[in-house]
Amino acid sequence: MSIHINAKKEEIAETVLLPGDPLRAKWIAEEFLENAVEYNNIRGMLGFTGTFQGKKVSVQGTGMGIPSTLIYCHELINEFGVKNLIRVGSAGSYQEKVKINDIVIAMAASSTSGINTARFPGAHFSPTADSELFLRAANFSQRENIAVHAGNILSSDAFYEEDENEYRKWAKLNILCVEMETAGIYTVAAQHGVSALSILTISDSLISGESLSAEDRERSFSKMIKIALNTAE
Numbered sequence: 001m002s003i004h005i006n007a008k009k010e011e012i013a014e015t016v017l018l019p020g021d022p023l024r025a026k027w028i029a030e031e032f033l034e035n036a037v038e039y040n041n042i043r044g045m046l047g048f049t050g051t052f053q054g055k056k057v058s059v060q061g062t063g064m065g066i067p068s069t070l071i072y073c074h075e076l077i078n079e080f081g082v083k084n085l086i087r088v089g090s091a092g093s094y095q096e097k098v099k100i101n102d103i104v105i106a107m108a109a110s111s112t113s114g115i116n117t118a119r120f121p122g123a124h125f126s127p128t129a130d131s132e133l134f135l136r137a138a139n140f141s142q143r144e145n146i147a148v149h150a151g152n153i154l155s156s157d158a159f160y161e162e163d164e165n166e167y168r169k170w171a172k173l174n175i176l177c178v179e180m181e182t183a184g185i186y187t188v189a190a191q192h193g194v195s196a197l198s199i200l201t202i203s204d205s206l207i208s209g210e211s212l213s214a215e216d217r218e219r220s221f222s223k224m225i226k227i228a229l230n231t232a233e
């Protein structure tokens with residue numbers, strides 16, 4: 001039991017899927033896990049544990065942005081012994097070739113967040129994916145003929161940018177898409193010696209202006225969840 005998660009230690013698996021949206025966590029538990037049990041409802045930030053192909057897996061909503069997400073990651077790692085953090089999030093495309101509903105695996109996460117500039121004044125830390133989780137996700141996708149993009153993404157502190165052209169400077173450096181948590185998750189994983197990977201589905205395009213509905217963001221990301229569950233040990 002921790003401040004934000006009212007579970008017993010053994011109720012949470014070593015591998016946890018992390019959607020920002022707690023209702024996506026509920027949908028994942030209902031659609032993909034067997035014998036799923038809700039272990040957390042503090043602040044409505046739902047968490048569930050069940051099995052996938054015989055493996056114990058948990059899924060925990062994190063809320064939006066790095067500060068909220070780091071609370072859950074910190075408690076999952078330090079109070080519940082979690083070893084693998086797999087984010088399953090939505091993202092906005094910065095590239096023409098990255099289309100709505102495409103999947104992006106984040107090899108690294110650039111960021112506008114202050115977490116690492118505060119830690120290393122005058123220097124830069126590069127938050128990166130765990131190589132084993134990355135290879136498992138990439139190999140599974142290839143075997144199943146699921147097309148994925150892999151590369152550098154941006155974890156932003158802002159969903160709504162004041163300057164709508166702000167994204168272009170990141171796009172020029174081949175940043176594939178924007179979301180709001182991965183740089184924090186990769187950093188906290190490195191800090192505690194655990195593994196992390198972010199798998200994202202494109203819900204918006206800054207290029208075409210297309211956007212998925214709230215219902216689609218909650219309940220339509222099956223391909224991404226399949227990759228994440230098959231990446232789990």
Ligand SMILES: O=P(O)(O)O[C@H]1O[C@H](CO)[C@@H](O)[C@H]1O
Nearest residue numbers: 019020021064089090179180
């Ligand atoms: O769909 P989730 O996982 O919440 O991720 C993305 O969606 C939220 C913004 O709508 C931010 O949390 C962003 O990172």
Ligand SMILES: O=c1cc[nH]c(=O)[nH]1
Nearest residue numbers: 090091092178179204
């Ligand atoms: O942070 C995010 C998440 C989804 N779509 C966006 O445009 N930005």
